[in-house]
Every structure is written in structure tokens, then in C-alpha cells.
Amino acid sequence: METGSVRMRSDHLEKEGSKETHEESFELESSYDVSDDNHQFHSMNALEILRETVRILRYNSSSFFIIAVLFICPVSLVFMSNLLVDHSIVKRLTVRLLLVAKTCGLPLKPFIKQSSQRFAESAVSSAMCFPLFITLSLLSKAAVVYCVDCTYSRKPADASKFFTIILKFWRRLVCTYVWMCTVIVACVTTFFVFLVVACSLLSVVGFAPDLIVYAVIMMGLVFSVAFAYAIVVCNIGIVICVLEEVSGPQAMLRAGVLIKGQTQVGLLIFLGSTIGLAFVEGLFEHRVKVLSYGDGSSRIWEGPLLVIMYSFVVLMDSMMSTVFYFSCRSYTMEASDGECQSILDTP
Numbered sequence: 001m002e003t004g005s006v007r008m009r010s011d012h013l014e015k016e017g018s019k020e021t022h023e024e025s026f027e028l029e030s031s032y033d034v035s036d037d038n039h040q041f042h043s044m045n046a047l048e049i050l051r052e053t054v055r056i057l058r059y060n061s062s063s064f065f066i067i068a069v070l071f072i073c074p075v076s077l078v079f080m081s082n083l084l085v086d087h088s089i090v091k092r093l094t095v096r097l098l099l100v101a102k103t104c105g106l107p108l109k110p111f112i113k114q115s116s117q118r119f120a121e122s123a124v125s126s127a128m129c130f131p132l133f134i135t136l137s138l139l140s141k142a143a144v145v146y147c148v149d150c151t152y153s154r155k156p157a158d159a160s161k162f163f164t165i166i167l168k169f170w171r172r173l174v175c176t177y178v179w180m181c182t183v184i185v186a187c188v189t190t191f192f193v194f195l196v197v198a199c200s201l202l203s204v205v206g207f208a209p210d211l212i213v214y215a216v217i218m219m220g221l222v223f224s225v226a227f228a229y230a231i232v233v234c235n236i237g238i239v240i241c242v243l244e245e246v247s248g249p250q251a252m253l254r255a256g257v258l259i260k261g262q263t264q265v266g267l268l269i270f271l272g273s274t275i276g277l278a279f280v281e282g283l284f285e286h287r288v289k290v291l292s293y294g295d296g297s298s299r300i301w302e303g304p305l306l307v308i309m310y311s312f313v314v315l316m317d318s319m320m321s322t323v324f325y326f327s328c329r330s331y332t333m334e335a336s337d338g339e340c341q342s343i344l345d346t347p
Contacts, residue, residue, distance in 0.1 A: 044327045046268035053319045056151050063147045063157045064315060071140035072311040075132045080284050080310060081303075084128035085121070093120040104196055105203025105212055112213070130181075138177050138238075142166055144318040145242040152326065172247040173238075179248050180234040187230050191223045225267070228274075232259065232266035235321040236328070243325070258328045269324060273317040280310045 044052065057064055078084060097116040098108060106112055126133075143162060150157045166173070198219065202212050236255035241247040246254055259266050284306045 044265075044323075046265050046272070049265070049269065049320050049323050049327060050272075052323050053316060056148060056319065056323070057316075060147055060151055060157065064144070064319070067140055067143045067147070068311050068315050071136045071143065072314050073307060075129070075137050075140075076311045076314065077307050078132060079125060079129050080281065080307060081288075082121070082125055085125050086128075090117070090120045090124050093124065100196060101199075104199035105207075105209060106199060106216065107209040107213065109213070134174060134177055138173055139166070140315075141238050141318050142173060142242050144315065145239050145322050148319060148322040148326075149243060169242070172241055175248045176237055176241040176251050179252060180237060183230055183234055183252065184227075187223075187227050191219075191227075195219060228267050228270045229263065232263070232270050235270075235317075236266070236325050239322050239325040258325070262324070262328050265327075266324060269317075269320050273313060273320070276313040276316075277310065280306055280313060284310070 094117045097120060098113065101112055101116065102108060146162050146165070147157045195216065199212055199216065202215060207215070233252060233255045236259060237251040240254050240258070241251045244251075244254070284303070288303045288306065
């Protein structure tokens with residue numbers, strides 16, 4: 001990355017500890033400047049977006065630390081620990097999924113049972129944590145977008161200004177988030193309906209149960225790509241509703257148009273974030289929920305550590321989605337002051 005990068009003179013910052021010197025030593029060369037009419041922001045690949053995100057995080061670490069502590073960590077703690085989940089509901093949902101699988105001709109192998117249980121846990125946990133998602137989690141996404149935009153426009157992040165903006169556009173944010181949830185639920189529902197119909201047809205035709213399992217795996221892989229694309233569009237839609245004068249389905253449509261030509265980059269970002277989150281969740285499941293040393297004292301430090309790790313991955317994912325938005329705007333050559341108004345320009 002040449003002119004499209006955020007450069008920090010780290011050696012100078014180590015010598016100068018004051019905030020004024022820190023701001024002066026940060027040289028913002030490109031990315032995207034909302035006060036500049038030339039828009040010298042070049043499209044970036046996934047690795048360059050990651051590097052850009054790390055530079056922004058290092059420059060404005062205090063603001064992002066506050067966002068993580070106030071908004072992201074509480075949601076991560078509740079979601080990972082399943083504090084709000086009724087396990088009896090999970091068990092009933094798992095049994096019903098297994099009955100549907102058996103009716104469709106699928107053999108109840110360990111893979112099918114584990115997949116059904118994991119999906120039931122995720123579905124129930126997401127439903128129970130929805131109030132947290134639509135409040136704290138949504139606030140964290142908006143705050144991340146605000147701080148990244150402040151960094152690119154070379155303006156200090158002001159908490160009072162942020163909450164004033166959020167109060168003004170909160171309804172727009174919630175509307176877009178509800179549409180995001182609707183799109184995700186529609187994708188999952190469509191996949192399960194298609195899966196049940198396809199498995200039933202294959203069973204009626206006379207396919208062996210093992211072949212049906214392989215067909216399910218192939219359909220799952222195809223669905224994973226489509227689902228990942230939907231998530232990328234939804235994440236960019238949230239960024240758009242904060243920085244532009246659109247919301248709801250218009251924000252989603254705008255996001256779909258914006259990422260054309262850069263879809264692969266978005267999918268790679270989603271893949272990296274998903275692997276990171278799944279890895280931390282797996283560690284939490286194994287080290288905290290199942291395994292512990294002796295009297296379980298290891299949970300005292302391993303649990304909070306894994307929650308912090310999970311929150312950090314969530315923070316990085318939100319930041320990378322925002323940087324990806326600015327990169328896509330430059331790539332499509334659609335950015336203009338008249339079309340897209342930043343929240344920083346809101347009086």
C-alpha cells in the first residue's frame with residue numbers, strides 16, 4: 001500500500017508522550033478524507049485492509065478500548081457463556097431437527113447430531129441475546145464507524161458528539177439492523193426448506209443415506225458462500241446507514257452495488273473473522289464450559305481472557321468492515337459530497 005495507507009512514526013511517538021505530539025506525528029496520507037474533494041483512497045486487498053485497521057487501532061487505541069469495554073465485552077460475555085439460554089428449549093429444538101433429518105432420509109450420524117445441536121444452541125442464544133445485539137452491539141458498530149471516520153477526517157473522536165448523532169439517527173440504525181436480521185433469517189430459512197425438499201426427493205428416488213449426506217455437505221458449502229456474501233452486504237449496510245443518508249433496504253441495496261468488483265475481498269475478511277471467532281468459541285467451550293483444572297480455578301482467568309479475545313476479534317471485524325467500505329467507495333468511483341454525507345458533517 002503506497003499513498004493509500006495510514007502511517008505512524010512509531011519511533012517519534014515513543015519519544016514524545018503528550019497527546020498533542022501524538023496527533024501531530026500521525027501522518028494520514030490517503031485512505032479517505034471526508035474534507036478532501038479529490039478522494040485519494042485506493043482500493044485495497046484483504047491484507048492491506050488488515051494492515052490499515054491495525055494502524056488505525058494503534059493511533060486511536062484509547063477510543064477503541066473504551067468501545068470494547070463498554071459495548072462489546074458485555075455482549076461477548078453473555079453470548080459465549082449462554083447465560084440467557086434455556087437448555088430445555090435447546091434440547092427440544094435439537095430433537096425436532098433430528099426428527100426432520102430422519103424423516104428426510106438422513107442417517108443420524110454423530111456429524112448430523114452435533115450439527116443439529118450446534119445450530120439449536122446458536123439459534124436460541126441469538127434469539128435470547130437479541131436485546132443486547134440491538135442495543136450494545138449496534139452501538140459498538142456505530143461507534144467504530146464514527147471513530148474510523150474521525151481518523152480519516154483528522155478530527156478528534158468526541159463522545160458527546162457521537163451520542164448526539166446516535167440519538168438523531170438511532171431509528172435509522174435500528175431499521176437497518178432489523179432488515180439485516182431479516183435477511184439473515186430469510187437466508188437460513190430458505191436453506192433449510194431447500195435442504196428438506198432436496199433430501200426428501202433424493203430419498204424418494206432411492207439414493208443411499210450416505211450419498212444423501214454427501215449431497216447435504218455440498219449444499220452446505222454452497223450455502224456457506226451465499227450466506228457469507230449476505231453477511232458482508234449486511235455489515236457494509238450498517239456502515240452505510242451511519243455515514244450516508246440511506247437506511248433499511250436502501251442501505252442493503254447500496255451495499256450490494258458498492259462491493260461489486262470487491263466481493264472476494266469482503267469474503268476473505270468474513271472468512272478470517274469467522275475463523276477467529278470460531279477458534280475462540282471453541283477454546284471457551286473446551287477450557288471453560290467443559291474442562292478445568294482441579295477445583296475449576298482455571299476458569300477464573302481463562303474465561304475473562306477468552307472473552308477479551310473474542311471481543312477483540314469482534315472489534316477488528318467491525319473496523320475492517322468500515323475500512324472496506326471506504327475502499328469500495330473509491331473502487332466504484334461513486335463517492336461525492338452530495339451523495340454521501342458523513343456523520344461528521346452533520347450539524
